[in-house]
Amino acid sequence: MIKVESKFFTCCEPPNELVLKSGEKFGPITLAYETYGQLNEDKSNAILVCHALSGDAHAAGLHEGDSKPGWWDIMIGPEKAFDTDKYFVICSNVLGSCKGSTGPNTINPETGKPYGLSFPVVTIRDMVNAQKLLIDHLGIKKLLSVAGGSMGGLQVLKWSVHYPESIKSAVVIATNYRHNAQQIALNEVGRQAIMADPDWQKGDYYGKSIPARGLALARMIGHITYMSDKSMEKKFGRQLKDKEKVGYDFSIDFQVENYLKYRGDSFVQRFDANSYLYITKAIDYFDMTEKKSLIETFSETSAAFLVMTFTSDWLYPPHQLKQLVKALKTNDIDVTNIVIESNYGHDAFLIEQKEQTRVISPFLARIKKERTW
Amino acid sequence: MIKVESKFFTCCEPPNELVLKSGEKFGPITLAYETYGQLNEDKSNAILVCHALSGDAHAAGLHEGDSKPGWWDIMIGPEKAFDTDKYFVICSNVLGSCKGSTGPNTINPETGKPYGLSFPVVTIRDMVNAQKLLIDHLGIKKLLSVAGGSMGGLQVLKWSVHYPESIKSAVVIATNYRHNAQQIALNEVGRQAIMADPDWQKGDYYGKSIPARGLALARMIGHITYMSDKSMEKKFGRQLKDKEKVGYDFSIDFQVENYLKYRGDSFVQRFDANSYLYITKAIDYFDMTEKKSLIETFSETSAAFLVMTFTSDWLYPPHQLKQLVKALKTNDIDVTNIVIESNYGHDAFLIEQKEQTRVISPFLARIKKERTW
Numbered sequence: 001m002i003k004v005e006s007k008f009f010t011c012c013e014p015p016n017e018l019v020l021k022s023g024e025k026f027g028p029i030t031l032a033y034e035t036y037g038q039l040n041e042d043k044s045n046a047i048l049v050c051h052a053l054s055g056d057a058h059a060a061g062l063h064e065g066d067s068k069p070g071w072w073d074i075m076i077g078p079e080k081a082f083d084t085d086k087y088f089v090i091c092s093n094v095l096g097s098c099k100g101s102t103g104p105n106t107i108n109p110e111t112g113k114p115y116g117l118s119f120p121v122v123t124i125r126d127m128v129n130a131q132k133l134l135i136d137h138l139g140i141k142k143l144l145s146v147a148g149g150s151m152g153g154l155q156v157l158k159w160s161v162h163y164p165e166s167i168k169s170a171v172v173i174a175t176n177y178r179h180n181a182q183q184i185a186l187n188e189v190g191r192q193a194i195m196a197d198p199d200w201q202k203g204d205y206y207g208k209s210i211p212a213r214g215l216a217l218a219r220m221i222g223h224i225t226y227m228s229d230k231s232m233e234k235k236f237g238r239q240l241k242d243k244e245k246v247g248y249d250f251s252i253d254f255q256v257e258n259y260l261k262y263r264g265d266s267f268v269q270r271f272d273a274n275s276y277l278y279i280t281k282a283i284d285y286f287d288m289t290e291k292k293s294l295i296e297t298f299s300e301t302s303a304a305f306l307v308m309t310f311t312s313d314w315l316y317p318p319h320q321l322k323q324l325v326k327a328l329k330t331n332d333i334d335v336t337n338i339v340i341e342s343n344y345g346h347d348a349f350l351i352e353q354k355e356q357t358r359v360i361s362p363f364l365a366r367i368k369k370e371r372t373w
Numbered sequence: 374m375i376k377v378e379s380k381f382f383t384c385c386e387p388p389n390e391l392v393l394k395s396g397e398k399f400g401p402i403t404l405a406y407e408t409y410g411q412l413n414e415d416k417s418n419a420i421l422v423c424h425a426l427s428g429d430a431h432a433a434g435l436h437e438g439d440s441k442p443g444w445w446d447i448m449i450g451p452e453k454a455f456d457t458d459k460y461f462v463i464c465s466n467v468l469g470s471c472k473g474s475t476g477p478n479t480i481n482p483e484t485g486k487p488y489g490l491s492f493p494v495v496t497i498r499d500m501v502n503a504q505k506l507l508i509d510h511l512g513i514k515k516l517l518s519v520a521g522g523s524m525g526g527l528q529v530l531k532w533s534v535h536y537p538e539s540i541k542s543a544v545v546i547a548t549n550y551r552h553n554a555q556q557i558a559l560n561e562v563g564r565q566a567i568m569a570d571p572d573w574q575k576g577d578y579y580g581k582s583i584p585a586r587g588l589a590l591a592r593m594i595g596h597i598t599y600m601s602d603k604s605m606e607k608k609f610g611r612q613l614k615d616k617e618k619v620g621y622d623f624s625i626d627f628q629v630e631n632y633l634k635y636r637g638d639s640f641v642q643r644f645d646a647n648s649y650l651y652i653t654k655a656i657d658y659f660d661m662t663e664k665k666s667l668i669e670t671f672s673e674t675s676a677a678f679l680v681m682t683f684t685s686d687w688l689y690p691p692h693q694l695k696q697l698v699k700a701l702k703t704n705d706i707d708v709t710n711i712v713i714e715s716n717y718g719h720d721a722f723l724i725e726q727k728e729q730t731r732v733i734s735p736f737l738a739r740i741k742k743e744r745t746w
Contacts (some may be wrong), residue, residue, distance in 0.1 A: 022621035121621040181605035181629040182597065188630045189593045196586035198571055213569035220562045221594065224555065229690065232554035238660060246658055248395035248494040250650060256554040257561045277623060285619055287611060314687060317602065
């Protein structure tokens with residue numbers, strides 16, 4: 001497996017701060033990013049991959065000393081969907097996260113202390129604007145594609161509308177064109193769990209006890225929404241954890257309880273609770289129909305679209321993106337819509353290698369061939 | 374509207390304690406219950422209605438001084454589905470709850486203090502066994518029907534298998550024949566939220582600060598699962614709460630967030646956190662296939678069944694009860710299975726008056742007419 005390491009890009013030093021959607025100015029900003037494959041001479045083979053809520057810049061390959069590859073390694077590499085023998089793949093950690101890019105746990109150079117809640121509220125648009133500065137810095141004028149699932153898909157949609165001249169195609173997977181009531185509700189419960197934890201301390205917990213219980217709860221809720229009824233039933237059913245019979249007490253009886261506890265507790269070791277608040281809020285603010293109808297929103301877009309959803313994804317069910325596809329088609333945009341049969345729920349975009357590859361590979365090959373301008 | 378009041382039945386005084394499924398003996402037990410309509414002379418018109426997780430004995434009519442009727446008032450009353458001009462309807466609060474029946478917040482007569490976690494873990498079977506003692510006490514040998522939705526439906530299933538001689542029919546609504554992995558997972562997150570609240574104090578919080586944050590979180594999660602994607606979208610969409618625009622902060626932006634907060638906070642005023650733990654655990658332990666196959670489990674059952682589910686109920690989706698219907702049919706049991714088109718999600722059984730009445734009324738009339746033995 002390819003050995004990789006993260007690089008860092010810094011921009012927006014005062015007085016050239018990034019103007020955020022809220023109107024606030026913010027900088028400096030550092031973005032952690034990784035690249036896979038080689039940028040060709042005319043810089044026409046670059047693909048930006050955008051990560052989901054808890055993702056990071058480490059999308060593929062192995063970090064020195066690690067045994068676990070990047071989060072989308074099944075999709076990025078030689079002869080994979082995003083074939084690094086052909087394409088130059090870039091992934092950067094979003095603004096507001098805690099995996100190397102500037103976020104609430106970053107030291108504020110003005111105070112010498114972590115930002116905490118003094119970090120500005122950022123939006124998906126702001127994340128994309130920061131990514132655009134990185135792409136400019138890499139000397140890439142036009143991306144062959146921008147691709148992502150879940151929150152990654154939200155970023156792709158923003159790219160397609162706000163930088164239509166800068167992308168040739170958009171791969172939008174398992175997401176929505178605006179966060180709806182149920183999706184907001186699920187995020188809000190996660191946020192309330194964190195903020196209800198006395199250790200949260202209004203976000204000022206760095207160097208002290210972290211709000212571990214709240215963040216673990218938020219992640220447990222998340223995990224339930226990432227799986228499907230069927231995938232949970234298949235993986236766990238009513239299997240007991242190391243037990244002959246149920247305990248008739250409040251300890252862990254079932255394997256599914258144990259799994260959620262494990263996923264919650266391990267998340268706490270690798271993610272910052274304040275970042276969870278900021279990023280879920282950015283997701284909830286996301287609405288491509290905020291100012292115009294969905295059709296009008298995409299009227300200036302020139303990218304070709306690949307829109308993929310999964311049958312058992314109840315967090316971002318296929319029927320929602322059908323509205324997007326309709327709006328794109330109404331604008332006579334080149335759009336391929338695939339609903340993949342899968343029992344893996346929302347997680348399918350991180351699991352279904354074959355089915356996604358079967359669709360993405362020819363799509364990218366076609367875009368590369370057709371869109372030579 | 375009919376004025377009603379709760380009555381109380383006490384049993385299982387030591388040394389005649391109830392033997393629980395765990396093997397533990399427990400008593401005394403008090404059950405709060407209400408009745409609507411008149412028991413006829415041969416006591417053949419009695420229907421037991423079983424409530425859901427947060428329900429109580431107050432299923433219909435008005436309590437003195439209240440403006441809000443009982444939880445299933447749309448279904449119980451003169452000329453309603455459970456027509457109190459014809460039937461004698463009984464509803465009792467389950468063992469382990471906090472609405473008048475013995476539960477963890479009840480004073481333990483031996484110590485003079487609330488049971489807290491010294492209350493024994495109870496199961497749906499135990500709840501039903503206690504109900505059976507109440508029905509015996511009322512002098513009813515055979516119930517015309519036992520009916521309930523959600524956890525109420527679990528009780529109905531237990532009645533049909535463990536007291537087949539005592540019921541003529543079973544109305545099973547929006548439930549499952551065993552709690553599955555996703556359903557357990559959702560309950561477990563609620564329990565973890567309560568137990569993570571420092572005010573929970575291992576259940577010993579009576580007379581002190583209650584674990585309000587944890588219980589409110591558990592209820593928020595619950596409410597999301599009770600509604601459907603579509604009903605949430607219709608009711609809230611991305612409507613803002615008293616705002617011109619989003620706040621770019623962590624206060625409540627969206628109406629759906631405000632609704633969840635309201636439902637969470639108001640639940641804390643009326644429900645006991647320990648009861649939430651005990652009752653969800655009873656639900657999770659529920660498994661009609663624990664000892665035998667689903668078909669064998671119902672081999673001794675003689676009741677006629679009405680099984681109803683709702684298309685948009687993703688917590689207890691229709692496909693699960695189809696397995697039950699198949700097992701009943703295999704046993705040549707008289708079963709009517711109706712999937713009702715509804716956007717209200719799991720809550721539909723508390724909302725869809727017309728559609729449910731259209732099915733339940735003739736079913737009960739037929740049972741009354743046909744099953745005269």
